[in-house]
Amino acid sequence: MDLINVSEQPIDVNKLNDWLSQLPQDGAIVTFMGKVRSIEKQTINLFLEHYAGMTEKVLANIADQARERWQLSRIAIIHRIGEINANEQIVFVGASSAHRSDAFSAAEFIMDILKSEAPFWKKERTMQGERWVEAKKTDKEALKKWY
Template identity: 55%
Template sequence: MIDIAVQTHDFDMAALYQKLSRRAAHGAVVTFTGLVREVAGGDLTHLSLEHYPGMTEQALQDIAEQAKARWPVGEIIIVHRVGTLALNEQIVFVGVSSAHRKQAFAAAEFLMDYLKTRAPFWKKEHTTTGERWVEAKKSDEAAASRWQQREVEP
């Protein structure tokens, strides 16, 4: 099962974990939750995230299907928030269940790397001195590109 949501409202990590852990055959559940964090300089007031409805959900679905094709995982849940988010608010949840931990960890890491570089979200930082669009980081691109050189891992 793949469960994708793009939403303005917050999500409940415990409820999402429960959905991931309902199959007895899956002995591993790996989750990642990203929070709005302070930027260098300490002047962030909030973030604005925009997306293109329909295109964004399809891109997330495609990324999740790529993970399922690479690793024997069961459930994948991706929740990404859009709109205005304050410091320390939850912004993204990625969860993966699998029979074994290695596959669950690898799939979750792959999902986050691809979300950061291939999902159509536009992020603007609002600071005490103005606002600026967030550009892609070379480190995020490097993290995502390493998956193109890897074969399916056990």
């Protein structure tokens, strides 16, 4: 069972943890929550656009790929779009499984693939102005361990 959502709404981590934790056969729940960070560039916010319909299909495909590799019960992939301020949550990935190794590996895989393959476009607004954010070399290199 998968929960995939792309929305402008804030992420309710407690609700997602509750959903992931419902199955008594699962001994492992692994989650990742990413937020908009602001370090040297003094990021004020990000504005995320996506390709509606296609984005959800790509995220569902990533979940399917994780299921092919590991024994998983539930997968949650939640990504925000629109304007997201610094220090706010932008993405949540969760996996439940009977065993921790499957849940840990799946959550890491999902996040690595999502960063490179999901059709999101980010515009960063800083004190110095706005710019489109390009894919990081480290995100592309993270794919090598999976393919």
